[in-house]
Amino acid sequence: MNDIRVLQLLPLIAEAGSTGEVITLFREAVEGLGADAGVFLSCLRDDATRTSLRSLWACDPSWAADYASQRRFEHDPWLRYASTDAEPIRSSDLACSSTEEHAFIRAAAKHSFTTALVAPAPSHVGLSRVGVLCLGSADSGRFDGENYPQVRVLARALAMELHHWIAKSMRKELLQGVHLTEADMQLLRHEAAGHSSKVIGATMNLEAKTIDCRFQRLNAKLGAPDRRSAVRIARLYGLL
Amino acid sequence: MLATGDGAVTILLRATNYGLLMERTQRQGAGMRLVQAMMFGDVKSFDHWCAVEPLRFEDGLLFNKLVREGHAAFAVHR
Numbered sequence: 173m174n175d176i177r178v179l180q181l182l183p184l185i186a187e188a189g190s191t192g193e194v195i196t197l198f199r200e201a202v203e204g205l206g207a208d209a210g211v212f213l214s215c216l217r218d219d220a221t222r223t224s225l226r227s228l229w230a231c232d233p234s235w236a237a238d239y240a241s242q243r244r245f246e247h248d249p250w251l252r253y254a255s256t257d258a259e260p261i262r263s264s265d266l267a268c269s270s271t272e273e274h275a276f277i278r279a280a281a282k283h284s285f286t287t288a289l290v291a292p293a294p295s296h297v298g299l300s301r302v303g304v305l306c307l308g309s310a311d312s313g314r315f316d317g318e319n320y321p322q323v324r325v326l327a328r329a330l331a332m333e334l335h336h337w338i339a340k341s342m343r344k345e346l347l348q349g350v351h352l353t354e355a356d357m358q359l360l361r362h363e364a365a366g367h368s369s370k371v372i373g374a375t376m377n378l379e380a381k382t383i384d385c386r387f388q389r390l391n392a393k394l395g396a397p398d399r400r401s402a403v404r405i406a407r408l409y410g411l412l
Numbered sequence: 413m414l415a416t417g418d419g420a421v422t423i424l425l426r427a428t429n430y431g432l433l434m435e436r437t438q439r440q441g442a443g444m445r446l447v448q449a450m451m452f453g454d455v456k457s458f459d460h461w462c463a464v465e466p467l468r469f470e471d472g473l474l475f476n477k478l479v480r481e482g483h484a485a486f487a488v489h490r
Binding site: 190191192193195196199218221222223224226227228229230231232238239240243245251257260362 | 414426428430433436438440443444445446447448449450451452455460461464465466469486
């Protein structure tokens with residue numbers, strides 16, 4: 173393990189200007205941590221029906237293809253663990269809860285994840301946005317050595333940095349796509365504070381009906397059915 | 413951007429200073445979206461991925477285009 177190199181790489185992740193650069197840094201960090209493979213997944217639940225999984229792959233591409241084609245994300249025990257716990261854990265200590273999860277573990281083992289270190293990356297929006305880093309190795313004892321405490325700490329830091337980078341890039345994408353104005357942000361802040369259209373109108377010297385119209389336009393921009401959902405989306409993407 | 417007829421899978425290839433970036437988006441009917449990003453440092457690793465990419469069975473024409481575009485990107489940056 174090259175812990176000094178990993179420590180040097182960690183701050184570079186936040187500054188990475190492109191997905192290509194962040195994957196390159198990720199790959200180097202995976203090697204620095206003594207792992208053979210790495211995958212980072214960020215799960216964003218917009219509402220009860222929409223889930224978006226963003227992922228960075230620094231491993232055998234056939235695992236990425238298998239994960240997509242077999243819809244492994246539906247029974248991913250590592251992602252499930254990260255949704256309920258924040259502590260890094262070795263896959264050997266993680267109990268599978270279904271036959272599909274056992275199948276997942278068997279499939280992962282064929283792609284350099286014979287053993288894995290799973291490092292969750294929680295967020296301030298709870299289960300709405302969860303990240304998980306999985307470091308894998310074909311060597312079943314790779315994460316059992318005396319340097320495990322160091323690897324564990326560095327893996328947690330790496331997970332948090334990657335999660336932060338993905339959140340930042342998603343926020344940037346959202347803002348590019350919808351062109352939110354400062355007035356829109358002001359409306360969102362008022363709604364978040366629980367102000368009615370009448371109160372917001374009084375603050376902005378506008379009629380309540382005008383505020384309602386502005387909210388309709390804002391909701392459409394964010395693809396939200398109502399202003400409450402618009403605030404939720406804004407919080408989810410770190411705009412508020 | 414390459415996309416299947418029904419838009420269920422889209423693949424974006426981009427030549428970068430770090431290699432060939434591939435972003436694959438898969439949309440499931442029930443509001444689920446999986447975005448996978450990976451880098452290929454050389455043609456060999458790209459071909460390895462192509463050999464397992466499910467599109468090779470699902471949409472042969474698109475798959476051939478994907479292979480061609482990937483190889484072209486490496487040829488330009490050689």
